Amino acid sequence: MTESLTPETAAEMPVATDISTGTNEKILLSVKDLRVWFELRRFGFGHAGYVHAVDGVSFDLYDGEAIAIVGESGCGKSSLMKTILGLNKITKGSIEFKGENLAGMNSSALHNYRSKVGYVQQDPYGAMAPFMTVSKILDEPLKINTRMNPAERLKRIEQALTEVKVTPVLDFLPKFPHMLSGGQQQRMVIARAMILDPQLMVADEPVSMLDASVRVEILKLLRALQERHKLAVIYITHDLSTVRYFSRRIFVMYAGQIIEKAKADDLLNNPKHPYTNALLTGTSEPDANNANSYKNVPPGEPPNLIKPPAGCRFHPRCPFIMKGLCDVEEPPNFHIEDEHEAACWLFK
Ligand code: SF4
8 A cells, every 4th residue: 555645745646527528529539338347268178257457437527637547456557558559459348549449449559549548557667668878768659650860859858858857868868767756767768658648548556656755756756747738647546645636527436347436626625426435434644643543444355356245235335225225236326416427326
């Protein structure tokens, strides 16, 4: 479990309501009833079922909008992210980028799509080839995806490093990843994600492996890049203490499904789904007075995704279960108000 922001670092960040969304209401990415199942095979027995990693996820992401996808480990958020990046096969449903279906793209269209999507990994050191210098790491995507000459590429690399504040640039170009601090490595990974001037950035737990003091700087940097470049961002995290500073909307995932969607402030101040309530109850506010406070979290573990429970997937842990309904019928998304939806029979 990673630490949340400290009181000092949290105080430096303005809340989500201060963020300009930059959205112009044009849909950039549309995910419809997406299902990603992984087949299980047992030695000598063959097919042994499917892991329902993503199971019926739908949402639209607008141009220039930052959203956060939040959930516990194993809820399917990383499988969803990898599918959006074009790395997992879609079992059912669709992902459209600017109206074009990912599943129908040939290899050149897919290559073009990937160049428009920047990816910031959780482990910055693991994300870079240890035998390549900073200069080579940033040069490679430019060589593969553009027709820039060496002087133009160097200029672009210098711009990218300056923008992520890895300076003086010339000192860093010949360095290898192990010669950089954790914060500098993450800035490098962000520079690489930005080097092709993407329209969408997928950031997978981008601060969870960093010290608390560096974490706030990286979040501020990501937000500055999002606003400056009118970037759409999908921020994947299990840490609710960081989402309020970054995203316009928050989607909560549980057992392969999105169970609640709302504007950031609305979700954090007025959660509806019992699971979201449980997640928020279990998140420490950055206040020293809360150090020994009792957390009333629901018992049990997330379900086995090979055989998810019938009906609402949260019903084995839910204190509000309505027998004969919640354990039988899967709740649809109920519209509550404005952009707030929850998949729970309490809001029928
Ligand atoms: Fe609880 Fe029923 Fe709502 Fe599921 S649908 S969260 S079991 S009340």
